[in-house]
Amino acid sequence: MNVTLQVDATPSASALFLRPWDDGDVEPLVEAYRDPTLRRWTRLPVESIEDAAEWLEMQRRGWETGERLSFAVYEDHSGTGKGRLVGNVVMKRTGPSQESAEVGYWTAAHARGRGVAPRALEALTSWAFDVFMVEGLERLNLLHQMDNLASCRVAEKAGYGFHQVLPARPPFPRDGHLHIRRADTPA
Template sequence: MNVTLRVNGTPSASALFLRPWRDGDVEPLVRVYRDPVLRRWTSLPVESVEDAVAWLELQRRGWETGERLSFAVHEDQSGTGEGRLVGNVVMKRTGPRQESAEVGYWTAAHARGRGVAPRALEALTKWAFDVFAVEGLERLDLLHQVDNLASCRVAEKAGYRFHQVLPAQPPFPGDGHLHIRQAGTPA
């Protein structure tokens, strides 16, 4: 599937370009995953080129099945649609004709604190509701560990309202937060 999402820049934030992951993203992915903070909050480790290749294959298969629609997020300062890798956003579905799906994201260390995650998440959210409304998508769920305060802020900035605390269960070793965004709800 050839999907490209653009997020316009502002005086304080550069534009973003979101596209499905490619084989050429191996090296940037390995570099970004060297960050211990990122590794703490993600469940799929990328510590080597081999890990990155396997991770990218998972993303490719996800697009084929429609169950894991993952986008590389790039900073697009030049307007060319290619730039430095700054993050990832993903929508996970268990199949077509589902009323809900789960979203997730991560941000590269060099891009944190600049609004990348909420802007990319908002682009993914709008796209998901636009594309999958015909299949009945009405709600997107965002889960994170209770102690991941940065993810809580991202969720709130992107219009995902806190819904409840969830007891610890894989992949979360501790209690988690569930945030929800309903179709038609502004950020």
């Protein structure tokens, strides 16, 4: 599936360009993962070119199987989609049910606090419902650790209502929040 998504610029934010990850993203990925805050909230470390290549291969396999549809998010100042890497959004469809999927995201340190995550998540959410509702997708779940207050704000800004507290379980060491967005819920 060759998919690109665009988010228009606003008076206070650059346009965003979302596309599946590719080999040209190795160095920007390693750079983004130098951030200790990003490493704190993600499970797979990317500390070297080799780690990045492995991570990118996992993203490619995810697109091939349809189980992990991950997008590199770039700022697009010129309209070419060739700006600076600002984040990642992903939809994971790993269970037998086609009714629900899980979404996730991260934002590069230099892009935090500028509305990148909620805007990219909204683009992914709209795309997911547009494409997969015909297969039965009704709900997207967003999970984060309770102490990740920034993720809670992103979820709410993107229309994912708080649903419940989830007890800690591996690989998550702390209790978490489950936020849900239904297909018929506006942002």
